[in-house]
Amino acid sequence: MSAADAAVVGTGPNGLAAAVTLARTGLRVELYEAADEIGGGLRSRPLFDPDVVHDICSAVHPLAGASRFFREFDLAARGVELLQPELVYAHPLPDGPPGLAHRDLARTCAGLGPDGRRWRRLMAPLVERGTAVVDLVLAGGRALPDDPISGALLAARALAHASRFVPDGFTTDRAAALLTGVAAHAGGPLPSLPSAGVAMLLGQLAHGSGWPLPRGGSASIARALAADIRAHGGVLHTGTRIDDLRDLAAVPLVLLDTSPKEFLRIAGDRLPPGYVRRLRAFRYGPAAAKVDFLVSRPVPWRNPEIGRAGTVHLGGTRAEMYQQETLTARGVPTGSPFVLVVEPAATDPGRSRPGKHPVWAYAHVPHGDGRDPAALVTRRIERYAPGFGDTVIAHRAVSGEQLEAYNPNYVGGDIGAGAMTLRQSLLRPTVQLDPYRTPLRGVYLCSASTPPGPGVHGMSGYLAALSALRRIHGVRSRPSLAPRPTEDRWGRTEGQRAPGG
Incomplete structure (x- = not known):
């Protein structure tokens, strides 16, 4: 289909992150998107009025301001402004005052009355080690923690909030509901160990790097990623559905930002029966x-x-x-x-x-x-x-x-591209040492169905690309994701800019 060194199927945040990583090593990358616009969950457009933009999928992005991929990519330097609400999230109740989580931890605690001290004990140690906590969770179980204390703190708190039969010490409805509302982001039965882990991760981020909204809509993140891909020679094809992997047979490396169900569809009969059974056993939430x-x-x-x-x-x-x-x-x-x-x-x-x-x-x-x-x-x-x-x-x-x-x-x-069960929180989509690698030579999965799972963090694409680079090209050092000093906010170098632009 092309003379590219690598192809990426799907242009959600993980597909775009994978393409950025591959292109930064000098590979010629082409992306294929079935829809008429890139972005997956990062699409924004007017729906009812030409001057009012709606986020079609995701709107608030706690992990876009916190993940290792986006920290190194540096959205701010590329003109993407992540706006921080001072009141990060709220939880109204049928009776009584609402639970209010401010960016300021002390203000949040002051508003929780007798549970304020408990909230501080729960969140403050995690906030102090916020970056280490995020890096541990978003490593997808692929690396030892740089800060073992952060892992111990996170594990102890998640275990303490994983069962309805273990009292957590909250005495007011608003504090209990405030935390449970964050746990519900996991999208599954409550309480559970995965939902408790989500509550600790997102809860501490609220008082750390925040839950930001990109100015103008989520699509600004996708545009910044696409601009960097193009600046490094990548090509994006929209309105181009890949229905058969044989269409990419000439490309030595293929990364799929797809669900296991979609992978099975386009792989046809090329996959071993055992692997097919394991993918079909993958549970959706x-x-x-x-x-x-x-x-x-x-x-x-x-x-x-x-x-x-x-x-x-x-x-x-x-x-x-x-x-x-x-x-x-x-x-x-x-x-x-x-x-x-x-x-x-x-x-x-x-x-x-x-x-x-x-x-x-x-x-x-x-x-x-x-x-x-x-x-x-x-x-x-x-x-x-x-x-x-x-x-x-x-x-x-x-x-x-x-x-x-x-x-x-x-x-x-x-x-979430897969149920957040205890097993599937780490072992996605199947049990194997490298979750991104498939039995097909040069074909890797990089969607949210792989670790670390759902969220706009780019880490599934980033980690899949690093795995592929290591195995296929022997590249063991991580490419720099930072903007070039000579690039403008759109990823263009001096020679690419129009006069006066």
């Missing part, structure tokens, strides 16, 4: 059902403080979330799903126009759920923001079932 709203005014939260939050968790009390998330993971549809809400303009005012504001919302629903989520999500928001429905100018609803049609990596609507 609950679905996300997405609703994008255009509203006439900011969400009328009953407690106005919630409107300042970068992310809002709507799940009710800890007991309610335990019940709802566990039922959802078992495939039981409910009328009160866990919902995440983001008002981008609360952090990035440029995202709104007079009388026109974007609202982003995801509901956790059973795998393959085909229900229209608009009414479900609207009811959940109105429980804490009466009159919200009256502000809606337009909306677009995408069921869990429809999400897979939008992106084949989201099997059954699972945006």
Whole structure:
């Protein structure tokens, strides 16, 4: 199909990260994207009004400001501004004050009353070792921790919050719900060891490098990655679906930013039966059902403080979330799903126009759920923001079932590309020493179905590319990902810039 040294199939954050890494070693890289635009979960576009941009998939990016790949890539130097909400996330409750997680740990603790001291003991040691904690988790079990203390701290806290039968010391509903809402990001039964680990990772990031929103929308991250790929000779093909790996037979190295299900489809009968069985045994998790709203005014939260939050968790009390998330993971549809809400303009005012504001919302629903989520999500928001429905100018609803049609990596609507069970938190997608390598010579997996799993961190693509470079080309040193001193914010060198540009 081409004379490239390497091909990447799929241009989600991991596919783009893999291509950046490969191109930085001098390889000629070509990327193939079935959709008409790159980005996967990093797509943003106007939906209802040409001046109001909506994030089609992800909106808030705790790991884009924290992962090793993005720290070295340096988004800020490339013109991507990660805006930090001072009120990082909020959790309203049916009765009583909401839980509020500020970037400032001391302020958060002060607002949690008798549980403030407990919250500080839980989070402060992790915040102090925040980079080491992130690097440990995002290494995907592929390396020993640089800081063993961070591993011990993380493990002890995750174990302490992994069971409903072990008291965690919280005495108020708002502190318990505040932490459980973060655990629910794991998308599975609550409580569990994987969800507790997610709560510790994202919880400490809230008080460290934050949960930022990219100015102008998530697509700015994808554009920065693509610009660097092009600056190093890479070529991106959109609207080009790869249906058979034989189409790339002339390319010595192929990285697939795809789910195991999609890999099985395009590999045909080339894979050994044992490996096929193991990939077919890979489990996918609950679905996300997405609703994008255009509203006439900011969400009328009953407690106005919630409107300042970068992310809002709507799940009710800890007991309610335990019940709802566990039922959802078992495939039981409910009328009160866990919902995440983001008002981008609360952090990035440029995202709104007079009388026109974007609202982003995801509901956790059973795998393959085909229900229209608009009414479900609207009811959940109105429980804490009466009159919200009256502000809606337009909306677009995408069921869990429809999400897979939008992106084949989201099997059954699972945006995590694989259930976050204890086994699959580390051993993704199969049990083998190198999880990125496949039985096909020169073919590697690099999606979120490989370690370290879901999230916009680029590490699955980065680690897969390093594995391939080591095995195929004998390259053992990590290429620099930093911008060249002579590059501008779009990755162009002096000779590539138009006069006056």
